[in-house]
Amino acid sequence: MTDSPATPPKIVTAAMLVIGNEILSGRTRDANMHFIAGKLAELGIRLAEARVVPDVPERIIRAVNELRATYDYVFTSGGIGPTHDDITADCIAQAFGVGIDIHPEARRRLEAHYEAGMLNAARLRMARIPDTATLIDNPVSAAPGFRIDNVLVMAGVPSIFQAMVASVAADLVGGDKLMSRTVIALIPEGAIAEQLGSLQQEYPDVDMGSYPAFRGGKASCAIVLRSTDKARLDAAAEKMHGIFRAMGGEPFENEIV
Incomplete structure (x- = not known):
């Protein structure tokens, strides 16, 4: 007869939500899921689910609410750029029932990044952050991601996504490593x-x-x-x-x- 383990392991779980029509159409190959799975494993966090959803507000909101209620962490990628179809920040705000507006610090970072006169209305969209969220540093292109509760919202561009993960890694609390x-x-x-x-x-x-x-x-x-x-x-x-x-x-x- 085999002895049972003495104490149950501490298990910390996460989900990945990839947002964007370009992923579903095949125009863009997702590289972020593979990266986050490996990085989380190093931290003792198990990637337990991954979803890909289109740029449809109700689909994004539903997925965010389902995943954040199920897992310790939810990481999203995509949809926080300057164009009209970058709707992730608005959807996150709706999912949490909070407002959204230009974040002063996010604006300051963009102003410091762009040359005078280059921060147009489209680029300023990237400074729109849901109320109560904290910024996630972006050392690559300045436009920050953000965290609200257990949801971490990041860019879809792999180099920026990886830089954002690096900036939050020290704040993630893992469990027993597999x-x-x-x-x-x-x-x-x-x-x-x-x-x-x-x-x-x-x-x-x-x-x-x-x-x-x-x-x-x-x-x-x-x-x-x-x-x-x-x-x-x-x-x-x-x-x-x-x-x-x-x-x-x-x-x-x-x-x-």
Whole structure:
């Protein structure tokens, strides 16, 4: 009989909301989701859901309210630029039931960034921030993102998005970090499915995923195990080694990137 973990892990979750017709149409490839997932993992925060919504106010508002009620953090990307279809800030204000106006500090940053006479009405739209929100620094192009409660609103341009994430990383409170081990053998996935299911029942606190592939023309299977408890993770991984060996395979390990 396998001992249960002594204390439940501290789990902190997040969601990513990608906003923009250009993503859904295929004109723009989203790179921010991959980046935020990796960065949050480093901080002990699990990206638990990701959504892509069009530039439709009611869709954005509904998604923001659903996600912020479900997860510890919500990160949005896109829709805070200077054009008419940049409606994210207004939608966030509506989602929280607050007003929105030119933020004095946001305006000051834009005035410092642009040459005299270049801060036109369109660019000034980027200084419109919902009431009660705090600014997120943008060292790339000055126009700030903002945070209101557990929702962090950021630009869609990857370089700016990444810079904004870096500026807030120190303020994010994470939980216990997930550790992982990947056990691989030249055994077809179907051959170990039943044993893997039994192993998962024995170690319910260890997340297990099965990834079939062909290696050197032969069917193989990689079992990725993740847990916040190293002892439990190692015990489950060693039993996975035994399952593969019992099926005639010679297991080995590496990392799934």
